[in-house]
Amino acid sequence: MTLALALPAGRSRPRRARGVLGPVGWTALVLVAAMVLLAALAPWLAPYPVDQQDLLHPYAGPSPAHWLGTDATGRDILSRLLWGARTSLGGPALVVALSLAVGLPTGLLAAWRGGLVDAALARVLDVVFAVPGILIAVLAVAVFEPGLTPAVLALAVAYLPYVARTTRAAARAQRDLPYVEALELQGMGGLRICVRHILPNILGVVLAQVPVAFALALVDLASLSFLGLAVQAPAADWGVLISDTSALLQGHPEQAVYAGLAIVTTVVALTFLGDRLTEGRPVARARKEKR
């Protein structure tokens, strides 16, 4: 009689706890979703083109024609905020997506192989982690030239350790569980176990880090645009809108205040969302305690 063990078709996934968000988390989620929606629909929602000047009405106050008023050259501030949301939110989204795309496989590889590969990767990640993202981005901008692309790529490298470390820690904990051993004994390849079984089990823990990483990347990228190193001046990134110092010195801080408010609202909402998502997750908690 032969012992036939069919490879399990389903995935080894624990049941997800429901209601992790709570009222605060849901409010934060709705706020973030609203911001993203506004950014996506900017071409249809914005009352004016992003760079339409009206030199006869500089620094106009709020009016039915211009809900939030106009800037030094009579451009509609509301329209510029809406258009600016596209790079201000799209940039960090790209940063997070790129660091996930590289960080997940890196973390899985380190956890699966262990030993020298793990140690070498940990060393590299430690060095990157020690250097703030903004410095890496400034260096990248010096090498290439000021612009959104080098800044996004550099920040993706800077945020790689966050993703890779969380992935490694979570995958490491799964590595020694009986189900992985069972799958190995049944002759399943390492890649397939990682992708089909370990990855779905740890994805929740890793994705829970996304809101906070997104918020950090948003601040870094807006800071770079503020410095004139990422999105460049005529464009309407939130960081660029705040960097208009001549308006500020002439006593017209409105544009900076609105853009600042947009940034702070998004960042705070993302932080609250991230807190709700990481709370009570064993891996995340262990990682926090370790630091």
Add this chain to the structure above:
Amino acid sequence: MTVRELLRTVGAMCVSILAASFVVFASLYAAPGDAESVLFGSTTPTDEVRAAVRDQYRLDDPFLVRYVHWLGSVAHGDFGTSFVGGQSVATRLGATAPTTLALVGLAGLLLVVIGIALGVPMGLRPGRVDTVLTTVVAVVAGIPTFVSATLLIAVFAVGLGWFPAYGADGLRGLVLPALSLALVSSAMLARITRASVRAESGREYVTTARARGLPSRVVVARHILPNAAGPVITAGGLLVAALFAGAIVVENAFGIAGLGSLLVSSVNRQDFPTVQAISLLLVVVFVLTNTLVDLAARGLDPRQRRRAA
């Protein structure tokens, strides 16, 4: 902690700094912009001048020779010659570094004082005040430095005229920049302090101490605070180091002539020797602080000490 352990940590730190120095040098070496076009601009130099300049900046040497030479000179405090104005980079660093150090020092002081002064009472007394403060702190932690800098300028410099808006003039000019620099980090430190104090207050030894009839003041000062200090010191060290990165933004927002504004203007002018020098300095600061904080945490916590041995 054994001596071997210490040596290993310091060795790893040196390797990290060396690796970072290589990346800093190599990335700027590989930059598409040609050093000559930056140096001469639109003017066409004579062959002798060109040869002399190429010799001065060692543009004809192979990459590795230049790297080793650069590393050697840096070790002797010579950071090369700036592409802009022909000044030595060390002179430019010397002119700007004190301002940055003063700014970061002042901000660091604010950060530690505000963070702990807010965090400890929040951690000790759960209740409505704590809930309100937690929310306030969470919101403040979400205000990026360049936003707080802009708002501070708008209110206290342009609106009220209490402080100069741009350009530091002594300590008074550093007040607003330091405040804006410290704001986010102090909110983060307050959160960490609160969490740490709260966790320790719930431990059994605190109950025991109270049961023995010790006055609350003694329980807090002699038992809770020393035990809660570990995470606060770790986070505080890292946050103070991160102030140097924040200084890049704040110095530019307030027009202060420090390392950060020099870095950004050098990036815009493609003054690679200056960018290399400042990047290296900052990386050394970050890696050094990380290592020190790591060592301090291990030294302070007997459990970690035992685990390491």
